[in-house]
Amino acid sequence: EAQVTQNPRYLITVTGKKLTVTCSQNMNHEYMSWYRQDPGLGLRQIYYSMNVEVTDKGDVPEGYKVSRKEKRNFPLILESPSPNQTSLYFCASSFGGGSRPGANVLTFGAGSRLTVL
Amino acid sequence: DAKTTQPPSMDCAEGRAANLPCNHSTISGNEYVYWYRQIHSQGPQYIIHGLKNNETNEMASLIITEDRKSSTLILPHATLRDTAVYYCIVRVGAASGTYKYIFGTGTRLKVLA
Numbered sequence: 001e002a003q004v005t006q007n008p009r010y011l012i013t014v015t016g017k018k019l020t021v022t023c024s025q026n027m028n029h030e031y032m033s034w035y036r037q038d039p040g041l042g043l044r045q046i047y048y049s050m051n052v053e054v055t056d057k058g059d060v061p062e063g064y065k066v067s068r069k070e071k072r073n074f075p076l077i078l079e080s081p082s083p084n085q086t087s088l089y090f091c092a093s094s095f096g097g098g099s100r101p102g103a104n105v106l107t108f109g110a111g112s113r114l115t116v117l
Numbered sequence: 118d119a120k121t122t123q124p125p126s127m128d129c130a131e132g133r134a135a136n137l138p139c140n141h142s143t144i145s146g147n148e149y150v151y152w153y154r155q156i157h158s159q160g161p162q163y164i165i166h167g168l169k170n171n172e173t174n175e176m177a178s179l180i181i182t183e184d185r186k187s188s189t190l191i192l193p194h195a196t197l198r199d200t201a202v203y204y205c206i207v208r209v210g211a212a213s214g215t216y217k218y219i220f221g222t223g224t225r226l227k228v229l230a
Contacts, residue, residue, distance in 0.1 A: 004160075031216065042204070042222040043161070050216065058217055090160055096216075104149065104208055106218065108160030 002027045006091050006109035013081055014117050021076045021112050023091030031096035031104070032074035036060065036087040037111075043090065049074055050096060081116040088113050121205045121221040128227050129199075135192040137224050139205030142186040148208055150181060152190045154201040155223070161204060164190065195228045202226070 004025045013019055025032065033048035035058075045058030049068040063085055065077040074093075078085060092106040122140040129135040141150060149168050153161040165172055165179045167188070172179040178191040192199055204223040210216050 033218070035220070037158075040222065043220040045217050045220075048216060088158055092160075104216075105151065105163050105166060106153075106161075107163070110160050111158060113158075 002107070004091055004093055004107050004109035006089070006112045008112060009110065010113050012115045012117065015082055016080050019078050019081060019114075021078075021089060021091075021114070023074045023076065023109060024072050025074075025091075025093040025107070026072065027093065027095075027107065028071065029093035029095055029107075030071070032068065032091065032093045033058065033106075034064070034066065034074070034076045035090045035092065036085075037090065038087050046076070046089075078114075081114075083116050086114060086116050120219060121207060123203070123205055123221055123224045125222065126225040126227070128229055129192075129195045131197060131228055131230050132194055135190075135195040135199065135226055135228070137190040137192075137203050137205075137226065138187065139189070140187045141205065141207050144185055144207050145209070146185075150179070150185075150188050151206040151208070151218075152177070152179065153204045153206060154199075155204065156201045164203075195226075197228050197230060200226060200228045 007022045030051045034046040035043040037043045044060045047066040049055045089112045091109040094104050094106045149166045151166040152164040155161045165177050167179045181188045202223040202225050204220050208218050
């Protein structure tokens, strides 16, 4: 089944303890991205990647890092989590490919709910 | 960056058509409009997308104005399972080689029995 898989789905951690949220897709998608969702603010893009070894900042990148060493994986790293990073996180992917119809339809993961105490 | 504006909430009677508007007045000429919905806190689900012509699929219809500054998602016969938050999204930055998806805060549609 074509899907985007995120782990963990739920995590409670403490301030300053490094954590990684993994994201993997099995659709050979070139484009991958991370979003956070907070009440009243909708989804905001954190980072995105156009392809292997190509990443760029979204609208809210502060406090996060990403890497894209393989096409299928796009982990989100919180080096020193703080309570304001408590949020619901989504990973998404698409074929990319510019303006081809359908190429940029995003497939989302199920979400990872992170609580930082 | 292009921004989308949607009403925060709407109600619709079950079996009636739900018409959800979106303003995207700063969309660039070759960028598509995408619609997604999110049920509770699940991952957003793709519904439909379009460029300038009206589009229809098994889930919905999309009407885009001629000037492309706004669009309307139509759920022809809303059911209780259509209760969700609906997002109108544009992708920006293609000209500069960046690709951000602007989600906005969406419209919370409540389908009433």
